[in-house]
Amino acid sequence: MVIKEERHGFFSWKWFIGLVVLAVLIYVIWFFFFSYAECGTWACFNNNLDDCSKTKFIGKSEGMIYEYIIEGSNGGRCEVNIELLQGELNNVESKKLEGHDMLCKLPEGVVMTPESDIGNCHGLLKEGLQDLIIKRLHVYLVQNLGQLNLEVLDIPEVS
Numbered sequence: 654m655v656i657k658e659e660r661h662g663f664f665s666w667k668w669f670i671g672l673v674v675l676a677v678l679i680y681v682i683w684f685f686f687f688s689y690a691e692c693g694t695w696a697c698f699n700n701n702l703d704d705c706s707k708t709k710f711i712g713k714s715e716g717m718i719y720e721y722i723i724e725g726s727n728g729g730r731c732e733v734n735i736e737l738l739q740g741e742l743n744n745v746e747s748k749k750l751e752g753h754d755m756l757c758k759l760p761e762g763v764v765m766t767p768e769s770d771i772g773n774c775h776g777l778l779k780e781g782l783q784d785l786i787i788k789r790l791h792v793y794l795v796q797n798l799g800q801l802n803l804e805v806l807d808i809p810e811v812s
Contacts, residue, residue, distance in 0.1 A: 654675055654678040655776040662706060683725050688707070689707045689722065689723075690706065690707065690708045690709070691708070691709055691710075692709070693710075695710075695712060697710070698710040698712065698721060699764045700745060700758075701723055702723060702731065702767075703762060703764050705723060705725060705731035705761055706724055706725070707722075707724065707725055708721075708722070708723040709721070709722050709723075710722075710762045711738065711766065715741075715767065716736060716741040716742075717739060717740050717747060718738045718739040719735050719736065719737055720735070720736045720738055721733055721735055721767065722734045722735075722736075723735075724756075726761060728759075729760075730759060731759045731760070731763075732756060732757070732758055732759045733756070733758075733759060733767040734754055734755075734756050735756075735757060735767055735768055735774070736752070736753070736754040736778070737750050737751050737752070737753055737754070737778055738751065739751060744785075746784070746788065747785060750777075750778060750781040750782070750785075753776070753777040753778040753781055754776055754777070754778050755774045755775060755777070756775060756776055757770075757773050757774040757776075758773050758774060762801075768782070
């Protein structure tokens with residue numbers, strides 16, 4: 654009795670079609686759950702912030718360039734991740750913050766610059782921005798201390 658050996662080829666149409674279907678399925682899942690719309694203007698970003706729909710936007714605010722990523726809604730709050738891409742060109746302290754980020758949780762339906770209410774944010778960028786504000790306030794107070802003393806004492810300035 655002779656037993657014939659069956660040879661299976663390396664290529665199988667069943668496996669090929671299965672892999673194509675799997676690849677299409679993975680792409681569709683990624684597209685609906687993990688992709689972000691791209692915005693080029695503040696108006697587009699604000700419209701998506703109003704709806705809290707996943708969006709990426711690069712914008713300039715107060716001399717610094719940020720990347721804003723609307724992550725979506727979580728517990729009635731709209732989560733926006735902010736990363737500092739470029740600090741103020743003439744400020745060494747802000748340049749040190751480049752690459753840092755913070756997560757801001759804004760009330761849904763409210764359109765505002767996410768970093769304008771820094772109390773809703775947390776992360777290394779928030780701490781760095783707070784340090785910058787404190788240093789600027791300190792410099793302002795030191796530079797204007799004499800003028801502030803005259804205003805407090807209500808002494809008229811001599812011309």
